[in-house]
Amino acid sequence: MSRGSETRDRIMDVAQDAILAKGFDATSIEEIVANAEITKSGFFYHFKDKNALAHALIERHIVIEDEIFDDLEARAKELSDDPLQRMLIGLKLLAELLDDIPDGHPGCIVATAAYQDRLFDKDVREANLRAVLGWRQRFKRQFEEIAKLYPPKEDVDLAALADMVSSTVEGGLVMSRALNNPAITSEQVMLLRSYVKLLFAPRMH
Amino acid sequence: MSRGSETRDRIMDVAQDAILAKGFDATSIEEIVANAEITKSGFFYHFKDKNALAHALIERHIVIEDEIFDDLEARAKELSDDPLQRMLIGLKLLAELLDDIPDGHPGCIVATAAYQDRLFDKDVREANLRAVLGWRQRFKRQFEEIAKLYPPKEDVDLAALADMVSSTVEGGLVMSRALNNPAITSEQVMLLRSYVKLLFAPRMH
DNA sequence: GGCAGTACTGTACCCGTGGTACAGTTTTTG
DNA sequence: CAAAAACTGTACCACGGGTACAGTACTGCC
Numbered sequence: 001m002s003r004g005s006e007t008r009d010r011i012m013d014v015a016q017d018a019i020l021a022k023g024f025d026a027t028s029i030e031e032i033v034a035n036a037e038i039t040k041s042g043f044f045y046h047f048k049d050k051n052a053l054a055h056a057l058i059e060r061h062i063v064i065e066d067e068i069f070d071d072l073e074a075r076a077k078e079l080s081d082d083p084l085q086r087m088l089i090g091l092k093l094l095a096e097l098l099d100d101i102p103d104g105h106p107g108c109i110v111a112t113a114a115y116q117d118r119l120f121d122k123d124v125r126e127a128n129l130r131a132v133l134g135w136r137q138r139f140k141r142q143f144e145e146i147a148k149l150y151p152p153k154e155d156v157d158l159a160a161l162a163d164m165v166s167s168t169v170e171g172g173l174v175m176s177r178a179l180n181n182p183a184i185t186s187e188q189v190m191l192l193r194s195y196v197k198l199l200f201a202p203r204m205h
Numbered sequence: 206m207s208r209g210s211e212t213r214d215r216i217m218d219v220a221q222d223a224i225l226a227k228g229f230d231a232t233s234i235e236e237i238v239a240n241a242e243i244t245k246s247g248f249f250y251h252f253k254d255k256n257a258l259a260h261a262l263i264e265r266h267i268v269i270e271d272e273i274f275d276d277l278e279a280r281a282k283e284l285s286d287d288p289l290q291r292m293l294i295g296l297k298l299l300a301e302l303l304d305d306i307p308d309g310h311p312g313c314i315v316a317t318a319a320y321q322d323r324l325f326d327k328d329v330r331e332a333n334l335r336a337v338l339g340w341r342q343r344f345k346r347q348f349e350e351i352a353k354l355y356p357p358k359e360d361v362d363l364a365a366l367a368d369m370v371s372s373t374v375e376g377g378l379v380m381s382r383a384l385n386n387p388a389i390t391s392e393q394v395m396l397l398r399s400y401v402k403l404l405f406a407p408r409m410h
Numbered sequence: 411g412g413c414a415g416t417a418c419t420g421t422a423c424c425c426g427t428g429g430t431a432c433a434g435t436t437t438t439t440g
Numbered sequence: 441c442a443a444a445a446a447c448t449g450t451a452c453c454a455c456g457g458g459t460a461c462a463g464t465a466c467t468g469c470c
Contacts, residue, residue: 007446025230028427040429042447050428111379132383154399160392163380167393171376174316175368178337187365188372191400194359198403212417233456244419245458251417254458 008046008056011036016057024054055124062131068097069138083145084200090142091165091193095186098169111170136162150200168192213251216241221262229259260329267336273302274343288350289405295347296370296398300391303374316375341367355405373397 014036018027029050033043047053076089139162147158172185219241223232234255238248252258281294344367352363377390 029429030427039448041449044429045445045447111383128383129385132380153403156396156399157392160389160396163384163389164393164396167373167376167380167389169376170379171372171374174375174379175337175372178316178333179368180334184365184368184372187362188369191361191365191369194361195396195400195403198358198400203408234458235456246420247418249458 007036007038007042011038011043011046012053012057012060015053019057024050051121051124054120055127058124058127058131062127062134065131066134069135072097073142082149083142084150084196087142087146087196088193091189091196094169095189095193098172098186098189099183111173132166135166138162139165146196146200150202152199154199156199164192164195212241212243212247216243216248216251217258217262217265220258224262229255256326256329259325260332263329263332263336267332267339270336271339274340277302278347287354288347289355289401292347292351292401293398296394296401299374300394300398303377303391303394304388316378337371340371343367344370351401351405355407357404359404361404369397369400 011032015027015032018031018035029040029043033040036043047056072090072093073086075093076086079089080086136159140159143158143161168188168191169185172188175188176182176184216237220232220237223236223240234245234248238245241248252261277295277298278291280298281291284294285291341364345364348363348366373393373396374390377393380393381387381389
């Protein structure tokens, strides 16, 4: 990796920390450059404006988030052959992961972008859209596999159910911020898990 | 109502429309005063700063939201005596309401405040917290009534379940913004309804 | 009718932040 | 060693939040 890329990454790391802690607007460029030990000119050498920074952060975030989900899926795959069990294990692991992350949760950036929509340009919104659609596809595929083996007890749209995973995390993050209680998000994921169980698991007596 | 209150309300109406459409930061005071047909000095006569505006909007919002929920509960009560049926009816009505609202959804303001947390002062955050805790109490009470009659099929914390109502709406709003699809929110509420049904409804063959 | 509030208007100004312009300097690389 | 990449430094502009304060127009009340 060249020197330029290192500096770029450092700027992004510093910016991400600040944005997760305070929000995009509340994070000034001056503050970023101070913490990244660079000058304002240096910042604008790497990013043409603040939008470009947001765009780069979201793109990077999509990759990391995808890796996390790949990892969760792989670990669940090791533990069970059954797609329903794998989903239940995956959701448990996700809940644990959300509990372990000390302060800044992943996923926030997407919601921040979604909520301050008009603040960002087309590029940023499109990247955001791509991320959310990617997650939908991922979970939809998993739910389709489950539904093949276990007919759902209610008539649900599997795409909407797939969105429910993202929606639960995002909603949980909003609530945990509002209630100032980081445990909320994993709690909500565990409720989603309970729903998936009731929806697909065969009745046992 | 005095002349002053009318102007104050007009400022708040104009501000709310703009904030729901573009976010708090993206809405400038200059823009608000132009649309409210008042001067900047007039604005600062009614609100000491932008924070005071946010605070007033959230306070007003809590009252309106409460009225909406009261109304939904009352309408559900007319249609059934059974607490579970009432909850299912209430959630259906909520989904319909979220579908009918053309563009700016209610509930946004709370999430906006939650997500741009550090932008607001203590007063605003406390008002926000009060709102969310109020909703938790409301739904918790309803779920407790249900659980008395219908033992839940999974061991769930009823407070967390109560939070799931708010969380679903907030998550749905984030997703609907990210996907640019207003139907998402009501979809998610209907999935929550399906969960409540599976969780409490007795098994019928 | 007059007078004290209340509800503003108008002007002028300060500061922080995003962003531009551009010349000069250092570092890396072929 | 030269060119390109990666910066630094300085100076500057526009916009938005916010202050200060003097003046003006309604409004209710004795």
